[in-house]
Amino acid sequence: MVMALHSRLSQRAHAPELLERANLVKTLQLTDLCLFTEARYTRNPAMADCFAPFQDHPTALEHFPSGSFVTPPTMRVHEHSP
Amino acid sequence: MNTPLNRHGNILDFAISSLLRRRSKNFSLLVVYTLIVFVIASLIFFVQAMKREAGLLLKEAPDLVVQRMIAGRHDLIPDRYKEQIGAIRGVTAVTPRLWGYYYDQVFGANYTLLVPEQKLVEPGSILIGPGVARNQRIQVSDMLTLKTSSNAPLLLTVQGIYPSSSELISSDLIVLSAEDFQAMFNLPAGYATDLAVTVANPQEQTTIAAKIAEQFPDTRPILKSEILRTYDALFEWRGGMMVVILFVAVLSFIIFAWDKATGLSAEERKEIGILKSIGWETSDVLLLKFWEGIVISLTAFLVGVVLAYGHVFLFSATLFEPALKGWSVMYPHFKLTPVIDVYQLTILFALTVLPYTAASIIPAWLAATVPPDAAMRS
Structure with a gap:
């Protein structure tokens, strides 16, 4: 009960900050959250290729720890690599 | 007055005093149990809050991003x-x-x-x-x-x-x-680097993306819905480390419940024998073990969930930080807005409290069906 109340109150209290962040996303035309900065495909997973972790060279192995958290982008409607 | 409620109340009182008699054993049991619930609940809270945050923020992302591809790589x-x-x-x-x-x-x-x-x-x-x-x-x-x-x-x-x-x-x-x-x-x-495209009607985004892909075969249009879906899938429970953490936690719980289910200590068996010899029915013994199981598992569940809530929303999931940070030098210090997913917590409850309670009743039932003198001698 206390958790639910705290959650509701926090959501209300954090609403202006959330709006501020959303405005920043709009102004800077951002596409990703800044969660993992160690590799391109973990910094911007939405913009990465589906094969991103293995793109550096043939038989390249995924070696960034955050790569084990970040799943490849979901199958895109117009995904192709000319 | 001897109402069913009184009967349960008396058995619960006895169950608590019985747990307190084996204080150190039950306390260590409670600590391990709480820790398992804490890890799983932290993961649930973190993932849900992150998904919510991503969904709300990336609604403002460009409708379409058009990248140019050369030799399978993103190009200018x-x-x-x-x-x-x-x-x-x-x-x-x-x-x-x-x-x-x-x-x-x-x-x-x-x-x-x-x-x-x-x-x-x-x-x-x-x-x-x-x-x-x-x-x-x-x-x-x-x-x-x-x-x-x-x-x-x-x-x-x-x-x-x-x-x-x-x-x-x-x-x-x-x-x-x-x-x-x-x-x-x-x-x-x-x-x-790429182009951000604004589309007047959100329903036309897919059609416009298809037109772009047709007119410019060397480009890759990425829809806003695809960006949102990527983040929705980012912390999917099936993804990499998530499944490892979940697997380890669930496995620990299974080992722990199995240990409980496979037998009672000699002292507990003796206690059941004494209770039976002074007139307790098998159903009373089972009720006693049920309440003991409920007291332990419910306490562990509630404490684990509250600690996980504090860990994720008040201390920014500090324990997950080393794993999430990886080799990067920078890791954002962010505070997540609390979100409680009742559905996920109910599943966690069903997966932890119920099996443990059931696991504690089965050996008690086996012991309670043995004649009291045999149980006391064992």
């Missing part, structure tokens, strides 16, 4: 694509985006350099994310030196730092002018 896109895409019916605006990455050799950090659509900074000035300020130990009006692609130093004055509340999106950002971006990377004239 010529400005002439802008006019042609802008001419497609339903497209309101096409904005070339200039952005890239910069690796700071001194601090070993990766920054994202970005030119805003509207002019927010003059040449020579920058806006930086709180992570960059922390990493570089700089403040407003300080100078930041970046190395250009020709190895020349580029001096930039910090005009402002984004608030720490925006760290989840701006931590590693360096917002600079188009002139400074050009000086940094020496891009060929008339090229951008």
Whole structure:
């Protein structure tokens, strides 16, 4: 009960900050959250290729720890690599 | 008055005093149990809050991002694509985006350099994310030196730092002018990193993306819905480390419940024998073990969930930080807005409290069916 109340109150209290962040996303035309900065495909997973972790060279192995958290982008409607 | 409620109350009293008699054993049991619930609940809270945050923030992302692909890799896109895409019916605006990455050799950090659509900074000035300020130990009006692609130093004055509340999106950002971006990377004239496309009717986004892909076969349009889906799937329970953490926690719980289910201690068996010899029915013994199981598992569940809530929402999931940080030097210090997913917590409850309670009843039932004298002698 206390958790639910705290959650509701926090959501209300954090609403202006959330709006501020959303405005920043709009102004800077951002596409990703800044969660993992160690590799391109973990910094911007939405913009990465589906094969991103293995793109550096043939038989390249995924070696960034955050790569084990970040799943490849979901199958895109117009995904192709000319 | 001997009502069923009184009977349960009396058995619960006896169960608690019985648990307190074996204080050290039950306390260690409670600690392990709480720890398992804590890990799983922390994961649930973290993932749900992150998904919610991503969903709310990335609703403001560009409707469509068009990337150019060469030899299977993302490449710079010529400005002439802008006019042609802008001419497609339903497209309101096409904005070339200039952005890239910069690796700071001194601090070993990766920054994202970005030119805003509207002019927010003059040449020579920058806006930086709180992570960059922390990493570089700089403040407003300080100078930041970046190395250009020709190895020349580029001096930039910090005009402002984004608030720490925006760290989840701006931590590693360096917002600079188009002139400074050009000086940094020496891009060929008339090229951008990608194009942000605004579509008047959200329902037409897929059709317009299809038209772009048809007219420009060397491009890859990424829809806003695909960006949102990527983040929805990012912390999917099936994904990498998540499944490892879940697997380990569930396995520990199974071992733990199995240990409980496979037998009672000699002392507990003797206690059941004594209870039976003084007139307790088998159903009473089972009720006693049921209440003992409920007291332990419910306490562990409630304490574990409350601790997990505090860990994720008050202490920013500090225990997950080393794993999430990986090898990156910068990790955003963000506070997540609390979200409680009743459905997920109910599943956690069903997966932890119920099996444990059932596991504690089965051996008691086996012991309670043995004649009291045999149980006391064992």
